[in-house]
Amino acid sequence: MPTLAQQVKHHAAELGFDDCRIAAATEAPHAAEFHQWLAEGKHGDMAWLARDPARRSDPRIVLPGCRSVITLAMNYFPGDTPPENPDPGYRIARYAWNDDYHDLIEKRLKDFDTRLITLGGTQKRYVDTGPVLERDFACAAGLGWNGKSTMQIHRRLGTWFFLAELLTTLELPADAPFGDHCGKCVRCIDACPTRAITAPRRLDARRCISYLTIEHKGPIPEEFREAIGDRLYGCDACLDACPWNRFAATSREASFHAREEIFRHRTRDFLALDDDSFRALFARSPIRRIKRPRFLRNVCIVLGNTGTPADLPALHRSAADPDPLISEHATWAIERIHARHPAP
Ligand code: SF4
Ligand code: SF4
Structure with a gap:
């Protein structure tokens, strides 16, 4: 028994x-x-x-x-x-x-x-x-x-x-702890683009890209925008760095595998999403929870870091968006692209 x-x-x-x-x-x-x-x-x-x-x-x-x-x-x-996404690409x-x-x-x-x-x-x-x-x-x-x-x-x-x-309320025998196996490794701390891991096991969430691009509701502080790079939603840098991931096998849950429909979009395509098309594209996705303004804020940050003059028309439309969260970040992205690609 x-x-x-x-x-x-x-x-x-x-x-x-x-x-x-x-x-x-x-x-x-x-x-x-x-x-x-x-x-x-x-x-x-x-x-x-x-x-x-x-x-x-x-x-x-x-x-x-x-x-x-x-x-x-x-x-x-x-x-x-992920499935290939069109240039200049982004990470989720x-x-x-x-x-x-x-x-x-x-x-x-x-x-x-x-x-x-x-x-x-x-x-x-x-x-x-x-x-x-x-x-x-x-x-x-x-x-x-x-x-x-x-x-x-x-x-x-x-x-x-x-x-x-x-x-x-069931009385079950406790299992034994496995212990700490980080040893002398500090790869995750070194890999963090914003120095959010201030010491081993000390995270300043206010500096963390996952927090800034997902939980944080307002404008993203300028000091972190460049470090966000092409990260559109969340950040895996400290996870990617971890040597313990060498044993990772693909999940058997198909609903966690990449949804190609999302990754087919170019970064600037996301700027064309209105509330309805945003909800439809991200139906059942965790991204839906941050809603369109925060997501488009993130799109503008990525374009500010990776975009080219080809992205400017879409960004100018977003700079006129009635939501100040979107318009301010679009304006920032436009300035960044102009700085990288000065007019001849
Ligand atoms: S998720 Fe990214 S920003 Fe946050 S602690 Fe890890 S590496 Fe740093
Ligand atoms: S990268 Fe992984 S093993 Fe290395 S210190 Fe960080 S959490 Fe520990």
């Missing part, structure tokens, strides 16, 4: 999770550091992180009677190269090459929850959006370790996986 923990892990594998490990439900080991990070304002515009930090630090406050945290990994690696963080993972993982977690109810458990399920310090519990459970980039590293999946967790 399989043990309760074996049954739980069997369900996880059946539901398509690539790893499942268990941590005891205690206060998160890095609760104090998290509170300090918030106090220093390093979470930028991500106000949701600062809401109710005590709940984030202790799963027993979130789910009374919580005994265990089931930590789960799902590989999303869509491969090394790999996790956003296709469908929003929240939808897929949430559905699997719901099924998982139903199965655990039949085993006598009461659960709360989370993928990113939840209140728990998920990386702390993943480390405690041995689901990899927290790398110097602050990203979770898994010995088989590298950095290309989503974390999810179920808080449960």
